[in-house]
Amino acid sequence: MRIFLERYFEFSRLGTNWRTEVLAGVTTFLTMAYIVLVNPAILAQSGMPLPAVTAATCLSAALGSILMGVVARYPIALAPGMGLNAYFTYTVCIKMHIPWQTALGAVFLSGTVFLLLTAFGIRQLILRSIPQELYAAVACGIGLFIAFIGLTKAGLVVQSPVTLVQLGNIKDPTTALSLLGLGLMVALEIWKIKGSILIGVLTVTAAAWALGLTHWTRAGGGVQSLTATAFKLDIPGAFRVGLLEIVFVFFFVDLFDNLGTLVAVTKRAGLLAADHSIPRLNRILFADAAATVAGSLTGTSTVTSYVESTAGVAAGGRSGITAIVTGLLFLVAMVAAPFIGIVPSAATAPALILVGSMMLTTVTEIRWTEPLVAVPAFLTVILIPLTYSIANGLGFGIIAWAVLHLAAGKLSRRDWLLYLLAALFLVRFVYLSAS
Template sequence: MLQSLARYFEFEQLKTNWRTEILAGVTTFVTMAYIVLVNPAILADAGLPLPAVTAATCLSAAFGSILMGVVARYPIALAPGMGLNAYFAYTVCIKMHVPWQTALGAVFISGVVFLLLTGVGIRQMILRAIPHELYAAVAGGIGLFIAFIGFQRAGLVVRDPATLVGLGNIRNPTAYLSLLGLVVMTALEVKKVRGSILIGVLAITGLAWAIGAAHWTPTPGGISALTQTAFKLDIRGALNKGLLEIIFVFFFVDLFDNLGTLVAVTKRAGLLAPDHSIPRLNRILFADATATVVGSLTGTSTVTSYVESTAGVAAGGRSGITAIVTGLLFLGAIGFAPFIGIVPTAATAPALILVGSLMAASITEIPWTEPLVAVPAFLTLITIPLTYSIANGLGFGIIAWALLHLLTGRIRRQDWLLYILAALFLARFIYMGNG
């Protein structure tokens, strides 16, 4: 049985094994388990019952990750997306006074649109239209983005009214434990210790509890709570209210966040084909689109691929088993949601910083002495962390690429879709005013 599964998941070709894949799956889960606490807290502000959203968050993440692992066989985990959940709660429900049931209907419609576009090959065409030089910039930009999130969670980077950001208090336990964790994980990584990130996370967790620097507040949950949100979405209401703008935002941002994440994870794992294409792309896109539909049915906002999957990849994960293990842990988290907070931020923050630093290696593939390529790549690289959005960074890069090639007479007929994407991004930036 295990041998048959190993053949299906191509262990031999990928040079991996069960121990590595399981460790990688646990590592991915540990680095993104915060979503079990954060997503319900955000959506509860929109009026959704906290216990129900907690269960829906775990269930949708489990379904999406397992589906990705089984069908697409990639080490990519899914969960309700950060950013889109805030847009759902604070813009759609609170600012626009749209009932959460209607907003869930809009998420469902966007997921169906994903499936339709995947079925006819439009999403695949979009991914192929992006120049491979921007792939490297996206991967590097996401690395900076992940590291920036890690620095914030560690308290090493804080808000500053004069300069936007500044250095936090190093004497804060979370800050110095995070720095210690980074040193431990890096040292283990240098020594090529398998599971170095997970070992570091567990070590800092134990130390944090030992010195009293960890705090845990049980959160409500349980599968029975799902009855409060499951199948409560109002699809007809979303259509009748003409929420095209909302559906467009859910679709547009998730589309390009997903594409950016896919590029980053597959590139970091060395799974891109020689022609820079992503094997089994249809299956990847089918998995994330289906997960969004299921997520809306259970009672949560758009489900998307998570950049934290790169933590599992950095731990050696190469096959779908990594995603399946992460999904099974999310499934178990439905019953153990009150215990998720045992792992402190100080233990997961250094993992994000380390992964981000490793992903930055991809920028060496960019020809920095050629302005025609370097400027769009740099805009992509820098705007992802500065605007807190993969989609914004990719948008700036594509627009710059199209404009520079157009103005210098380097336009090619086969790049027609790239120019359409640039026009759509430009229209989005003008219409929405910001990301």
């Protein structure tokens, strides 16, 4: 069996071994394990039961990562996506007043669309139609969105009747503790200590308890808690016309997340083909889509590939075994469900700020000296946090790209799908203005 597995995962060709792959899987888990704490904290604000969402987060991450490792054989781990969970909670459930059960139905539909479009090769076609600079801009915009949410949760940014927002009171214990937590996480990152975010969250949580800044009532957790969210999705409700845009956003943001992650991980691992294509792309996309469907059924937002997988690659991971090990550790992490309620906002806020800052690394991929690129990219980046909507930033970016290139006489038949997407977004904005 061992020889068969080594052949299936191509250990010899990739120059790897079991010890390296296992350690890489552990490294990836430690780097992204913060999602076990942060994702439930965000989704719980939509009204979802915290213990159930914690268990669903662990289970969906485990299923997605293991599926990616077995089917696609890549060292890419999956979990509920940052940015997408914020859109699910703050835009769909809170701003649009849509029940979380219906929002889960929209996630299920987007995952089903993923599967169908992957099977017919359309998803791959869409991936190739979006300019690389807009992918980078979306990542930056989502990073600012996540960081802004973290800043408000920390109390560092508060509402102002005059200037909309202003600096909060840094003497407030929660704000001060959040800043100390952020400093600790950054220091651990500088020292290259694995699991820096998780260590920071746990340390701030302990400090908050010691200072009497948080209180906790034990809640149920583990596998049994899944009954509160599993199969509670409202698919018929998600078929309403008003939710088509939500499915649309879940679909496209996941596309962007995946492309950036795939390029980052495969480049770092040296797994790109000679023509710069990604081998077994269909299998990667299938694993991602299936994980999203499974996540919606268990009770969490869209599951996507994590760029933190590059940490495992840096540790030597090259095969699907890395992802499988990460998935198995997420299964073990399900025991954290009964204790997740002890984590205060002062602990999760700095994690959101740091993760948001990390997502800004793609800003260097944008040609800021070229107006045809810079303006659409800027609109995408700035409108995502300022309108509190990933959909708005994404839509304006694509429309601006299409309009400017059309005005400059750089229309090309090969870009027909991009212009179709721009038209769909324009119809969306007109519809929202009329409603």
